[in-house]
Amino acid sequence: xxxxxxxxxxxxxxxxxxxxxxxxxxxxxxxxxxxxxxxxxxxxxxxxxxxxxxxxxxxxxxxxxxxxxxxxxxxxxxxxxxxxxxxxxxxxxxxxxxxxxxxxxxxxxxxxxxxxxxxxxxxxxxx
Amino acid sequence: xxxxxxxxxxxxxxxxxxxxxxxxxxxxxxxxxxxxxxxxxxxxxxxxxxxxxxxxxxxxxxxxxxxxxxxxxxxxxxxxxxxxxxxxxxxxxxxxxxxxxxxxxxxxxxxxxxxxxxxxxxxxxxxxxxxxxxxxxxxxxxxxxxxxxxxxxxxxxxxxxxxxxxxxxxxxxxxxxxxxxxxxxxxxxxxxxxxxxxxxxxxxxxxxxxxxxxxxxxxxxxxxxxxxxxxxxxxxxxxxxxxxxxxxxxxxxxxxxxxxxxxxxxxxxxxxxxxxxxxxxxxxxxxxxxxxxxxxxxxxxxxxxxxxxxxxxxxxxxxxxxxxxxxxxxxxxxxxxxxxxxxxxxxxxxxxxxxxxxxx
Amino acid sequence: xxxxxxxxxxxxxxxxxxxxxxxxxxxxxxxxxxxxxxxxxxxxxxxxxxxxxxxxxxxxxxxxxxxxxxxxxxxxxxxxxxxxxxxxxxxxxxxxxxxxxxxxxxxxxxxxxxxxxxxxxxxxxxxxxxxxxx
Numbered sequence: 001x002x003x004x005x006x007x008x009x010x011x012x013x014x015x016x017x018x019x020x021x022x023x024x025x026x027x028x029x030x031x032x033x034x035x036x037x038x039x040x041x042x043x044x045x046x047x048x049x050x051x052x053x054x055x056x057x058x059x060x061x062x063x064x065x066x067x068x069x070x071x072x073x074x075x076x077x078x079x080x081x082x083x084x085x086x087x088x089x090x091x092x093x094x095x096x097x098x099x100x101x102x103x104x105x106x107x108x109x110x111x112x113x114x115x116x117x118x119x120x121x122x123x124x125x126x127x
Numbered sequence: 128x129x130x131x132x133x134x135x136x137x138x139x140x141x142x143x144x145x146x147x148x149x150x151x152x153x154x155x156x157x158x159x160x161x162x163x164x165x166x167x168x169x170x171x172x173x174x175x176x177x178x179x180x181x182x183x184x185x186x187x188x189x190x191x192x193x194x195x196x197x198x199x200x201x202x203x204x205x206x207x208x209x210x211x212x213x214x215x216x217x218x219x220x221x222x223x224x225x226x227x228x229x230x231x232x233x234x235x236x237x238x239x240x241x242x243x244x245x246x247x248x249x250x251x252x253x254x255x256x257x258x259x260x261x262x263x264x265x266x267x268x269x270x271x272x273x274x275x276x277x278x279x280x281x282x283x284x285x286x287x288x289x290x291x292x293x294x295x296x297x298x299x300x301x302x303x304x305x306x307x308x309x310x311x312x313x314x315x316x317x318x319x320x321x322x323x324x325x326x327x328x329x330x331x332x333x334x335x336x337x338x339x340x341x342x343x344x345x346x347x348x349x350x351x352x353x354x355x356x357x358x359x360x361x362x363x364x365x366x367x368x369x370x371x372x373x374x375x376x377x378x379x380x381x382x383x384x385x386x387x388x389x390x391x392x393x394x395x396x397x398x399x400x401x402x403x404x405x406x407x408x409x410x411x412x413x414x415x416x417x418x419x420x421x422x423x424x425x426x427x428x429x430x431x432x433x434x435x436x437x438x439x440x441x442x443x444x445x446x447x448x449x450x451x452x453x454x455x456x457x458x459x460x461x462x463x464x465x466x467x468x469x470x471x472x473x474x475x476x477x478x479x480x481x482x483x484x485x486x487x
Numbered sequence: 488x489x490x491x492x493x494x495x496x497x498x499x500x501x502x503x504x505x506x507x508x509x510x511x512x513x514x515x516x517x518x519x520x521x522x523x524x525x526x527x528x529x530x531x532x533x534x535x536x537x538x539x540x541x542x543x544x545x546x547x548x549x550x551x552x553x554x555x556x557x558x559x560x561x562x563x564x565x566x567x568x569x570x571x572x573x574x575x576x577x578x579x580x581x582x583x584x585x586x587x588x589x590x591x592x593x594x595x596x597x598x599x600x601x602x603x604x605x606x607x608x609x610x611x612x613x614x615x616x617x618x619x620x621x
Contacts, residue, residue: 004253004308005249014256014259025266026263026266026267027267028267028270029266029270030270030271030276049181051179051181051182051185051186052182072185073271074185074276075270075276075284079284335515335516336562336563336564337563337564338516338517338518338562338564338565339564356540421535421542423542430518432518432519432535434519434521434533436523445523445524447519447521447523449518449519449521453567454564454567457563457564457566457567
């Protein structure tokens with residue numbers, strides 16, 4: 001034990017100075033999920049199979065929206081989609097000041113999304 | 128005449144990771160009696176798991192954070208037992224590799240935590256430094272550091288490619304000498320032995336009446352291991368191991384059993400990698416399960432059992448989870464009286480209380 | 488796994504007789520004690536033991552609010568499991584105070600009973616809840 005203690009005095013620390021140094025995320029890391037809207041066929045299988053109910057498909061308005069706080073990056077939507085519309089990135093979502101909904105629309109550019117916030121739910125007062 | 132003073136070892140305490148309340152009655156630095164109170168982490172998991180059986184493959188993992196893959200695997204094994212599915216061999220071997228990897232991370236965390244309770248901070252830091260390499264390995268194979276999410280009733284969802292298997296083997300060869308160095312410290316270091324030998328003794332008769340499981344039972348002379356009863360790939364040919372057990376029953380014996388099991392897990396992963404053959408990953412299953420069944424598995428803390436009754440639709444009727452920490456914490460009422468006050472954190476942490484599992 | 492008891496015998500008498508057999512054919516280790524609730528208002532009490540290499544289950548049908556004998560003088564580990572059953576289902580055991588999940592002195596009876604009307608919990612309910620407010 002003493003020998004390894006003296007060796008540690010004169011060697012580099014084991015930690016990295018993140019975020020000035022980029023994080024070493026391996027291939028296949030579960031980051032966040034994105035939609036390529038040109039390939040979407042509106043079958044709504046991703047909404048039915050999401051375990052937390054984070055995905056909402058709007059067939060009339062041609063948008064897909066995902067509540068980032070509820071997504072647990074399990075990968076069920078990626079497995080279940082028949083046309084490989086959904087893609088899982090390596091990087092994580094960035095933190096935000098309020099819970100966010102990311103909306104992907106058919107008329108936007110590839111991988112682009114619009115940001116909205118969760119609506120404030122009115123709790124009914126007990127009489 | 129000496130007086131008895133009562134000290135609350137409260138829910139918030141620097142030496143516990145999770146909330147657990149002990150009321151200690153002391154007579155001049157010696158513990159006379161103890162009262163346990165738990166339930167600070169109750170989330171109603173058994174009721175929440177009745178809503179949807181497909182979502183439970185992910186919800187059952189989140190019952191505990193340190194033995195999460197064991198919970199997920201036991202849930203999938205129970206659904207497979209109810210529906211009569213036969214899991215392919217490649218899926219069994221992949222499940223066994225990930226189970227042993229989770230066991231290594233859990234045991235190194237517990238040993239580091241005991242070192243911190245004893246006051247040996249250098250050993251605590253060294254255990255966590257070795258543990259970090261295994262967390263990076265888990266991130267490489269499954270995509271996450273803690274909740275692996277690789278299980279589905281019928282098999283596994285992600286595969287191990289040949290390059291990943293090669294890297295896993297190289298990393299194990301690199302880490303084994305470091306783990307053996309730590310094993311030498313836990314076995315022979317004089318400070319460690321003075322603080323843990325002869326403290327918190329649980330005899331074999333007491334262990335049988337209190338129905339203790341896991342490393343706590345194996346350190347008191349009961350050589351039983353659920354992995355021998357045949358599940359998750361441990362019964363396949365070419366995978367051999369013997370349960371590790373000791374007879375003393377004190378804190379040192381419990382720490383030694385965990386250290387020996389860590390080295391045994393490295394050997395088990397190597398045996399499994401030698402047995403990987405090509406094949407399908409998941410057995411297809413249509414419809415909903417119907418009937419009753421149960422299944423057991425060996426979590427790092429002991430024997431874990433799930434009992435499920437399903438009624439042929441997407442909701443389940445009753446889910447019962449019996450976790451190992453639920454049975455291991457009550458014998459503290461027999462181990463603590465008679466010891467001195469500074470030994471209380473060491474005994475409580477050597478039993479390895481996982482309060483998330485106890486309270487569900 | 489074998490299922491040995493008849494479903495309608497009285498657990499107070501039958502279980503003790505099975506556990507205290509003089510020859511060594513009785514069970515050797517307690518695994519779990521838990522109740523199940525049926526649709527018609529009765530409860531099924533299940534006692535799981537292990538005997539050498541196999542797991543045996545004893546099942547008894549009891550009414551809600553019944554009072555049973557405790558087996559914590561034979562197996563001390565049964566004390567906590569019976570307290571959990573009292574909290575979750577409202578069944579009673581002789582000599583065992585309730586309250587595993589709260590301090591025993593609070594006096595609330597069976598705080599964890601399942602509510603009669605099911606609460607919102609599935610993923611589809613959550614998805615429609617967000618839709619209503621938008």
